[in-house]
Amino acid sequence: MSDLARAQELKAEGNALFGKGKYDAASLKYGDAIRYDNRNAILFVEAKGDAQKAVDLDPTYVKGLGRLAAAYNGLDEYEESLRYWKKAVNAFPKENLTAAELRHKEQCIIELQKVHNTVAQTGNLMAFSKEMQDRMPWDRAKALEQQLEAAFPDGQESSAWTLLRAAKLWDRGMEAMRSPEPRPNPDEGQYALSILADFTNAVLTEPRIFRLDQGALQWLNTYEALQKRAVRLYRAWPEVPVETIKREALRRQRTEGWDAARAALETTVRTNIMTGYLADKVAGSDPQIAIRRYDTAVEVLKWGTHDVWQDVSTAEKGELFSEWAIIATRRLRLEALRSACGDDLVNVPEDRLVRLYEEAQSMERETPDFDTLSEVDDEPGFLSAFGLYPKARALCMIGMYHQRRGYQCAQRAESIDMIDHFVESFGHFCVGAGAYPQDDEMHPWFLHVALQMTPMGASTFALVLYLLDQLRSTAQKAAPIWGYYQATEGKDQVLATDLRLEQKIRKDLAEGKITLEDYIRPDYMQSFHESDMM
Structure with a gap:
């Protein structure tokens, strides 16, 4: 069957699915038809040859560089595609660009990032190209910060506030990780835990804040080492069943006091949260691992907040034993539950779909209101992160x-x-x-x-x-x-x-x-x- 015939066949299958009301499945078929028709290797080889000739004649010819990058992408030669998209971006004048040139440059940057996304997915990493600097949501939010503050309280529900809060936490963690560790360090555990806390609080505030640059593997290795250090020095329990965590936490508090128990519990909970998050976002998208980790974190947090230590101040038992931390962790878990349902619109494991529904309904009812949250922090980014976003996501999952x-x-x-x-x-x-x-x-x-x-x-x-x-x-x-x-x-x-x-x-x-x-x-x-x- 020729490529054209196969493309027509896929389109017909898409039409049939559309007629049955299966619009998402039909959309996928239409996409397959387009790709089958357009992603013909011979055509891309020819396009690469033509573009290469143009670039050889003029190495600064932006359109030629872009066509060459697109051809390499069509042939799944992503490293070469990245190289030529970068060349295309750098070929534009450094200043005094016309409106058309500026639009063209921005489109080249977007195409460059799309290839980065493809490479990141094949390597189970989330990475952003340096050319996207100042263009990502957190960068845009920072650029709007003074304007938002001047207009306040108008605009207090802007998504920028939550991004700003999360970005400050993430950036602080990154800065601490990159800076030389103080020597001698009197409290190595606290140094490691403070970095773990910044990253955890960042993703609890805004899960989309997570990003890695070209030093992704180095970040993962450094983060893992710091997490292991905190677990070792504070004798935490991230790998044991929930009931064991509860029993050991009570014993630690009784025999060694709140300082020892608080550090061990915080390390335990944060390790479970970040391990779950990374399992879903970085390490191959395994929602079942993420769900198990989140289940442990949520149960421990509820136990310490509503049960055994409900009358103990957060200053003693730790800031995570609060309504905001519980609902934020549940929000992450809801995402993992959604992932566990898969992409098939019909053949969904019944138990997974039911659990998603029940958890979403529960979160919609139990998300704390602004009055409750404002007793902790009345900053607009905090109120939105833990009062507005979890409920919105729960409604959409219903x-x-x-x-x-x-x-x-x-x-x-x-x-x-x-x-x-x-x-x-x-x-x-x-x-x-x-x-x-x-x-x-x-x-x-x-x-x-x-x-x-x-x-x-x-x-x-x-x-x-x-x-x-x-x-x-x-x-x-x-x-x-x-x-x-x-x-x-x-x-x-x-x-x-x-x-x-x-x-x-x-x-x-x-x-x-x-x-x-x-x-x-x-x-x-x-x-x-x-x-x-x-």
């Missing part, structure tokens, strides 16, 4: 549960239950999206996810247009902070497709093909996606 149930019902031809689940999914995705700050990337993204539910949930074109209007507005608000980050993940292209749907709907309304009161149907979405691919 939406995911109903989404999966809806697809399962569709496969069994249970139309009434299918519609009920898709309506619930749509509602929770919309409410969850609205719970995020308007300038956070997740606000427009979960509106996009909600949009995918509209053809199956009896939604009118009026409702869809309202949703698209909100999506466009929040995407524009999120762009100054999250724009580059979204582009490196391809989310900007997905949202752009949604907004082209808005144009089609308005055109069809003007031509009288549809009315605002009509329901959007799967075949309408199918027709749009087919025409949009051409």
Whole structure:
């Protein structure tokens, strides 16, 4: 079968899936068709040869360098692709760029980071190229800090506040790790634990803050050594069952006092949190390891906060024995539970899907309110990190549960239950999206996810247009902070497709093909996606 024939076959399979309402699966088929049609090795070899000739004639020819980088990427020769994307970025004038040159340079930087993402995934690492410096969300938040402070209390729910708080913790940990350790060091355990605390608090505040540069392996090795040192010097219990941790903690406190018990418990809990986080984010995405580690941390934190030491001050038992730390760790666990459900929209292990749903419902009810949190810290980044974000994520995960149930019902031809689940999914995705700050990337993204539910949930074109209007507005608000980050993940292209749907709907309304009161149907979405691919 020729490449063209295979591409057409994949497109037909995608159309069939779309007609059954399996939009995510159809989208994957359409993507496969495009890649099969375009990622022809012969074409990329020819493109590489043509681009190489152009670069040989002019080594500073930006378009030629970019085409050569793209060709190497198409051939999965990522190191060469990285090399030529960097050459393309460096080939631009250092100053006085025209608007067109600036746009072209920014696109080259985004393409460079996309290749970095690919390399990072193949090596189970998360790395950012140095060319992305000052373009990542935390960099953008820092650039806005003075403006936000001057406008306060206006803008206090901006996603920048949480990013700023997390970035300061992360940067402090990085600075301490890079600086020479004081010698002689009277308390090596405290030195190691303070660095562990900064990194842990950073990811508890904003999980997206985690990033590694080209020294990723060195960071991992240094961090692991510091963690092991804290465990050894404080005689912590990160590898034992929860009941053993409880028993040993009580004994340590009784025989050696609060200082010894607090250090051991903090090291134990933080080690479990970071080991779980790294298992999910770095070491090959193993959500089951992450879930087990988070389970241990959450149970110990609840035990010390609500049970055995509920009347003991946090100054004695440790800052982690607080509502904010519990809900933040549960937020990380919720992500691991989502990962454990996999990407198949129908064939989801029942026990995993149910646990995700139950945990999301519980978190939606139990996330502390701002009044409770403000007794600890009334800084806006703290309030959002531990009051706003966990609830928003929980609502969206309830939406995911109903989404999966809806697809399962569709496969069994249970139309009434299918519609009920898709309506619930749509509602929770919309409410969850609205719970995020308007300038956070997740606000427009979960509106996009909600949009995918509209053809199956009896939604009118009026409702869809309202949703698209909100999506466009929040995407524009999120762009100054999250724009580059979204582009490196391809989310900007997905949202752009949604907004082209808005144009089609308005055109069809003007031509009288549809009315605002009509329901959007799967075949309408199918027709749009087919025409949009051409």
